[in-house]
Amino acid sequence: MLTKLTVLSSWSWRCAKSSTHKELVNDRWTACSHSRATTQIHPDLVDAGLIPEPFVDANDLRVQWVGEADWEYRATFEYSPGFKFTDLVFEGLDTFTTVYLNDVKILETDNMFHSHRVPVKDLVTEGDNFLRIYFYSALLKARELEGANKRMSLWNGESCRLYVRKAQYHFGWDWGPTLVTCGPYKEVKLESYDATITEISVISDISEALDAANTTVIVKTSGEYHHACVQVLSPDGSLAKSECVSYSDQFQEVKFTLERPELWYPHKYGAQPLYQFTVKLFTSSNHELAKLSRSVGLRRARVVESPLIGQPGTSFYFEINNVPIFVAGSNWIPAHSFHTLLTAEDYYSWIKLAVDGNQDMLRVWGGGIYELDVFYQLCDKFGVLVWQDFMFACGLYPHTPDLAKSITIEAEQQVSRLRNHCSVVIYTGNNEDYQLAESLDIKWDRRQKHGLSETEFPAREYYERILPMAVRKLSPNTFYHFGSPYGGDTTHDPTVGDIHQWNVWHGTQEKYQNWNQLAGRFVSEFGMQAFPNIETVKSFVTEASSQHPQSEIVDHHNKADGFERRLALYIMENIKIDSMDLASWTYATQFMQAECLAYAYRCWRREWKGKGKEYVAGALVWQLNDCWPTISWATCDFYLRPKLAYYAIKRESSPLSLGIYRDDRDKRASGRPAKSDTLYAYGSQKLLSVDVWAVNSSLSPVQGRLMVEFIEVFSGKIVFELQQDVDILANQSTQFLADVPVPTDCHTVVYVRLLDTSGSVLARASDWPQPLKYLSFNPGLNVAAEVKEDGFVTVTTNYPVKCVVLDVPGATTFDDNGFDAFEGDTIVVKAPGLAKGSLVRVEYYQRK
Template sequence: MAPWNTTSLNRDWSFSQAASKYSSAEIKEEWHPCNIPTSVHVELKKLGKIPDPFKDLNEWEVQWIQESDWVFKTTFDVEEFRLKQDNVDLVFEGLDTYCDISLNGKVLFSVENMFLHLRVPCKEAIKSKGNQLELHFKSPWHEARLAEEQNGGPMPLWNGASNRLYSRKAQYGWGWDWGPVMMTVGPWKGIQLETYDARISDVRIDTTLSGDNYDQGSLQANIVVEGKQRNGYKVDIQLKDAAGKSVKSATDHLVAEPLRWDFGKNEIQGWYPRGYGAQPLYELEITLKSSEGHVFQTTTRRVAFRSAKVVQEPLADQEGTSFVFEINGIRVFCGGSNWIPADSFLTEIEPGRFRRWVDLLIKGNQNMLRVWGGGVYEDTELYDACDENGILVWQDFMFGCGLYPSYPHLNDSIKIEAEQAVTRLRDHPSVVIFAGNNEDYQVAESLGVMDYSDNSGDYMKSKFPARHIYEVLLPEVVDRLSTIFYHRSSPYGGKTSSDQTVGDIHQWNVWHGTQEPWTNWDKLAGRFVSEFGMQGYPDIRTVNEWTDDKSQLFPQSRVSVNHNKADGFERRLELYLMENFRHAFDIESYVYYTQIMQAECLASAYRLWRRNFKGRGKEYTSGALVWQINDCWPCVSWAIADYYLRPKPAFFTIARELKAYTVGITRKDVKKYTDKISSAFFEITQQLDLWSCNSTLEVVKAQVVLDSYNLSTGDKRSQAFDIELAANSSTEIWTGVCPGQATRTSDAQVPEPIVVQTRLYLSSEPEVVAARYSNWPEPFKYLTFSDPKLNAKVDGDKVTLTAEKPIKGIILDVKDGEECEWSDQAIDLFPGDEQVIVAKGLKGREVVARYLGDGSA
């Protein structure tokens, strides 16, 4: 009996375009060397055969690739002794998407699902020398089109072409409102040859925490072995902590019997979301042996101990129910982002880039990431990084924005896909929810084909056939293979998917829909807002990346327009810009003003919705996930950091709103008429609400200072409040008239331009500003600014900012040379409250600043 062996087959490949049944054109084979994982676009670009698809209008020069067939081939040898093992398998981690697999001229398998991990037995076809492995990839466009023609025809959808609904291929490749049409082809993950007499084919590990303080727990492991010896396989199992110290072990445990370990108080440590505790990770080492003690294989699994659930229960004083994540008994406000694939070409995501994105989440004080349903089940590096850093993961299944078909052949593939996804992701403590799809119920509602009264379970012949997938197939798989919460869709809940009182919502009535002003975010709240957003241009350096033609560097150029895929984006951007700012149209100004607009808009949402997290039984809003953290190419989008991981100003304003301690202010005019019949006689007072949020688990004593400054007269006023901040909730502090604002008796009377700033000082650190926020009269376009006498003093990598008058929206940059990594941006500055910004890599260089009213427009 020989041990399990694996050999990578990722090197020494070649590829060529091939003849296709969909085209009568004669194709001359032209073979080029490559390694895998890769895709045709990537290789052709390396060879200089196509232009860079991300630049200029080149996206449209490469559309022929998706309508062509392609072949990848390699030759390899195998040691004779390995061929004598009971099993010889070719393992394909991912083939994109329609592929016939041949070995030595024999077709072994055909696949049509990009998301599947394939294990293909090949003992009958393999030999020791000169094995020829060939992968024939058929046109994804035409294969999806054919499936559509044969299985019911076009179905309604948002984004992309209708044939995508019939293809188990990453949906964003058909084009989205933030991404190009780039349908990749090729072996997008690795390939191995495995030989074995016995192997561990599955390990299911279920861990729990229990006890009043969640300081006890259990672990259960169920191990499945593939091999001829049906009985008698044994395993040695050892649980180790992060330092490699053994916590518990078992020897010669029979595989046929589940293993269960119970842990007493403090024997194991619980895993917590970022900001609520540590993230201890353990390693479970499993060695597979025969009944005689022969070792076949040793494998490891990383595990953690935590209890996670979604609480949906009645709320005090408001209708509906909560939608709050509770981890180890702690109810968590989830402030985070949506995630799309980090590249149009997935094989170009170099090792470490996922961790860099998670590092950005950490810098932004975020604690949840939603992996959106139009991309892929992501690389393990992303989930590992979330595990290690306490970032909760909301995981969609890969369906988005359409009425998907449902028929046996497709459903069989989807079931395997779901089983593999759940099995792969269930051990990650970060993964706390599976959602069936993205916005498919919204699509059905918009078409009038969603019948919530039909709970028959028989949906495949209905006008919304994919209900079978979301309400029958997927929940069965999730419940059978894991203990993770399943949610039918995102959004979902209540009378419709837009119900603000039940489940989660996608709040797009800012930007899309009714195009509300962002000051209405409080009225647009839901129990959990899993999508919302506002567009903003990326860094000017990123803008420069999408063209070498400097004549195209203006907002309305063909190239700039092609790098913003949102329908009606010019009307929407201008609507919000014109309503709020006086702005110019040169590219530098457009970058600045769209960024400041995005920063103001998104920070306001987090500020107002976090205020709604008022303690147990009053979790009126329990989460806000911005659309989106990242981009898949250089473009204008809703992302708060661009393709090159350059944070936009919105990233920093959101980070401030997700600190452990925050303060907030709202301002509104209150009009009271002198009697019930008059429309001409009234009084208008300007009312402020002041509150603070504390996400720690401790009650905190603090002082809040409220300063007001009249931009016209220079009049300053100040007051202070000694308060006690409730644990893990918001605390209302004060409601009153805006200091210095006179009561008005006519709409012709212009209110005084009073800026209000509040600062929070913890009693434990009374000299340190724990949080600050300044509230300005809006819209900003009505304000008249005078020179604030901004001073930016540079000392190495530090910039100290001071001013004589309030300043709105400072964005800093270096005057010359390489860019810096800034600790903060979109800064509001108040007299007497200096702020120190760290700029990693500044090294004493001169800094330039732009802000509202600085004259550059």
């Protein structure tokens, strides 16, 4: 046996101290009803029947006392002697704890994001041993720390959160509840060994020619051994390199050069080969003592900030293996308020959902957690880039010597853990902390790099010294960005760095038809709210009488300030409403969210115009997921049920897509007659001026035949059409038509298709008069959906139709939904598991 590793499980818990629930303060230990290695107090209390499910109705308010109590966890483990060393390894404890082994204090913690290795050989005894962890109320500790110092400014949550290194969203956010939980949220392990490997890290430097990978394997060990061997297997399993080194220290570096490496690419651009790096420790007689492996992808990743042709500022784009990439993706928050309830299968489903949705990147947002290893492993496997924030969000964080020391350890531990993951291509110091400081009119000199903690913005010490130093030291080839957003003279500067574009929904509450005027070099946040699936609403609203859009419980599950006015504003500006029942309102909000977000992606991808013209290089929607069942900006709800926006983004982010813009859009959206000489009021002749382009994300040019039709919405009559052969350049947008004038006296939809030489449709797009609420559809409109063969739905229509939604009771998923359709087209939608002849429900815009 090389080592003996025991993962502690079968935890028991008790309430150690509570000012409000005396009945729980006793010596009675309650065994967890599960055998998981990780756990948190709220789910355990639910399992024991002592609190209601916090996600249902307004129960989150009824369980606030849990966060103000102290709790204890204990586990029993068996120890067998026979090894020279024995350690207890704590991957993560949440947050303030004192740890006892056989009633001897061995550890105190105050940072959720730290791991700990504690030698315990002298404290364990043969047979049963007892580990007890006392969890102090992080909420009360945070209030105590704040009271001893001062209140700092913030957005979201209770201000005391800024004083503790704990997941900030536990204190409440504008999309999530306040549930300050605790527990052994990562594994606790007993490891007995003569020698063990505590860390393998691989740092690779890929030559600009991509023909060599200069690789450093960093090995950290504990215990006694004679020599170590490092072996590298190529993705096909063949031996690439092997080297043995004599023991010199518990820190070893082995350097290799891998010639002509197989490189890792994002999923739209190539394969995801992974090399296996294995380290073994041996005695002098070649007896193997320990073994540990890591799967690592090799790639050259850069963030390019260069002058642009014809526009001010600089680019901000990601380049992987010398390939510039327009990044279409999402922001990622923790997928559960109690993420120990998430399984590896849950993470797989979420990452697969992003990949299937044509998303290139997930941004791990700074108010949650540094995600579990499985998250990054799946991003490596599936080719999803990761933008990694450090865990600071929406606050003017204080500076104390103790916090600075704790944050230094946190940063070094987390970067050491994450640097093996080829998916991680950027670290960012915080989320919106510079923006908050600007909103408070705090002035600072960007050139000042000394005495930062003494300024009005003391957290600059973390963002501009401690965090970048950790990245430079431990992952020197990974880009570090001071904050998000961060760039030019202000965080709102659209010409440098990244921006968060919240002037749709927040801020000036611009019409979403103005997205083309709201671009930045990289838009790392923007969004629009929508209701989740009706079944999701019913999961958190138990009374049927409250299952309507304006009920108190439904409102309680929307944590955004002013959501009633803002959601209604965008609906009433754009969508015709015939009913306020739950089904109608859900459809309206999801339809509007889909139109809004699709328009942003379409406008911004257009600005990816080739070398030196990377005017917009990325769009990360806020947000992909939810931490509880709620109404929010998520494009997929808590139960992984995609909203219509998910499919709209998928279409707009496809490797080959078409775009359309009509120049009367903004004027029509206002509901007022246009003032231009070439545009006329409703009821008389109008002259549309239309642009058409394509975006090709592949590395090869595409040829095809462009078909453009201008179709009267009500009658379905084609009032104007044109065709032309087109060449679409690789990895950029290509414009085909500009300012095409089309006279018409009706509401006209522009329908564009790209055909290959055989006449098959490579891409399609449509553009409708805005606002959509003014449209009238033919009363004879009929949309048919049939399952003519297993796993496929065939959709046809006799008139132009907007936002066709397919639905089958149960768990059937579709590869497209919420799409437009036109007479003469046959649209085939994949629906895995759907049997031939199955009944498919159809909904579409303005259906009576």
